[in-house]
Amino acid sequence: MSDTATRHNSLLAAAEALQPETIALRRAIHEEPELGLDTPKTLAKVKAALAGLPLTLKEGSSCTGMIAVLDGAKPGRTVLLRGDMDALPMPEDAPIDFRSKVQGAMHACGHDAHTSMLVSAAKILCARRNDIAGRIVFMFQPGEEGHHGAKFMLDDGLLDDPKIDAAFALHITPNLPVGVVTAKAGAMMASADEFEVIVRGRGGHSSMPHLAVDPMPVACEIVTALQAFVTRRIDAFDPCVVTVSTINGGTAQNVIGETVRMTGTLRAISEQTRTKVHEGIRRVAENVARAHECKAEVEIKPGFPVTINDARGVALVEAAVKGELGEKAFMRAPAPVMGAEDFSYVLQRVPGAMSFIGVCPEGADFRLACPCHSNKMELNEAAMAHGVAVHCATAELFLRDGLPAG
Ligand SMILES: [Zn+2]
Numbered sequence: 415m416s417d418t419a420t421r422h423n424s425l426l427a428a429a430e431a432l433q434p435e436t437i438a439l440r441r442a443i444h445e446e447p448e449l450g451l452d453t454p455k456t457l458a459k460v461k462a463a464l465a466g467l468p469l470t471l472k473e474g475s476s477c478t479g480m481i482a483v484l485d486g487a488k489p490g491r492t493v494l495l496r497g498d499m500d501a502l503p504m505p506e507d508a509p510i511d512f513r514s515k516v517q518g519a520m521h522a523c524g525h526d527a528h529t530s531m532l533v534s535a536a537k538i539l540c541a542r543r544n545d546i547a548g549r550i551v552f553m554f555q556p557g558e559e560g561h562h563g564a565k566f567m568l569d570d571g572l573l574d575d576p577k578i579d580a581a582f583a584l585h586i587t588p589n590l591p592v593g594v595v596t597a598k599a600g601a602m603m604a605s606a607d608e609f610e611v612i613v614r615g616r617g618g619h620s621s622m623p624h625l626a627v628d629p630m631p632v633a634c635e636i637v638t639a640l641q642a643f644v645t646r647r648i649d650a651f652d653p654c655v656v657t658v659s660t661i662n663g664g665t666a667q668n669v670i671g672e673t674v675r676m677t678g679t680l681r682a683i684s685e686q687t688r689t690k691v692h693e694g695i696r697r698v699a700e701n702v703a704r705a706h707e708c709k710a711e712v713e714i715k716p717g718f719p720v721t722i723n724d725a726r727g728v729a730l731v732e733a734a735v736k737g738e739l740g741e742k743a744f745m746r747a748p749a750p751v752m753g754a755e756d757f758s759y760v761l762q763r764v765p766g767a768m769s770f771i772g773v774c775p776e777g778a779d780f781r782l783a784c785p786c787h788s789n790k791m792e793l794n795e796a797a798m799a800h801g802v803a804v805h806c807a808t809a810e811l812f813l814r815d816g817l818p819a820g
């Protein structure tokens with residue numbers, strides 16, 4: 415057995431040995447989910463688990479985000495590993511005995527597992543401190559589910575000192591077999607923006623529409639015109655999704671209402687198309703409305719940017735995963751995921767990669783397993799040892815070799 419294989423095997427073995435702690439922490443966080451940017455109980459659990467380790471903890475002022483910095487015995491590069499801590503505002507219906515005890519909150523995106531895996535990775539890497547040249551920054555962030563937690567931590571300056579050279583995050587998915595890690599270079603996840611269109615006409619009697627200005631058919635025309643805009647004006651090889659998700663107007667069958675309000679989401683995988691669609695939604699809505707003597711007010715609320723993986727970062731994760739879990743454990747993702755991630759803000763600053771790791775529940779078909787954000791989402795805790803080992807192997811490989819040549 416080579417030196418490399420011995421080192422890697424011992425990482426997985428160390429992660430397996432820590433499984434009781436990894437599982438206990440995950441379940442404790444799972445039972446007490448917290449939402450948004452304020453996750454003090456979860457952070458307290460993280461701090462308690464890290465107590466006594468040779469880590470420097472730093473917190474910001476705008477949210478409960480914290481970094482824990484491990485200084486290796488020798489100087490070198492700095493690598494960041496991310497774990498998110500927040501849950502989703504939804505009731506839990508998973509058939510498990512450590513179900514959420516907080517009404518209307520559930521760890522349905524696996525952030526409980528992410529936090530716990532990152533804590534265990536910190537424990538293992540601290541134990542190997544004497545062999546580490548460089549620094550490892552463990553980023554515990556709240557507010558991933560639409561609250562821009564990563565951006566708040568960046569704005570707090572938490573990622574300025576020490577300066578980060580590369581950053582990596584791992585997200586669980588029940589829709590991949592246990593032990594499989596996947597990522598791709600370039601766009602890994604979409605941007606996610608919200609939009610609102612208010613069409614204003616003039617109210618009247620339903621029997622005499624010519625004396626009113628009915629915004630209802632105009633709103634319907636805007637919905638279909640937006641779909642024509644997407645298919646006719648956007649490059650099929652740089653896809654986007656525009657979904658009008660709600661449409662509300664009118665109060666009674668014999669009344670022409672004055673306004674119709676529509677809301678929707680826009681997903682894109684390039685900033686170029688994202689900008690083009692922002693302009694397009696505005697142009698289409700305003701001009702369709704104008705054609706019918708209505709007025710459209712368009713508001714676009716920018717969400718997370720596109721998550722762009724650095725090709726070298728993906729190559730590094732691939733090497734780390736294959737070295738750690740075997741050749742078959744890494745799969746290049748064939749396409750981006752249209753969901754969004756605020757790790758995108760970190761990857762705008764430093765090269766790195768966001769990867770997914772399979773946690774399909776035992777006995778389930780990974781293609782049919784309840785996905786992230788399902789009220790019945792479950793994960794196979796055995797896979798957490800793989801996640802811990804992947805974190806450790808990625809950090810060690812980067813500190814040893816840096817990013818591979820592109
Ligand atoms: Zn999520």
Ligand SMILES: [Zn+2]
Pocket residue numbers: 523524525558585
């Ligand atoms: Zn998530």
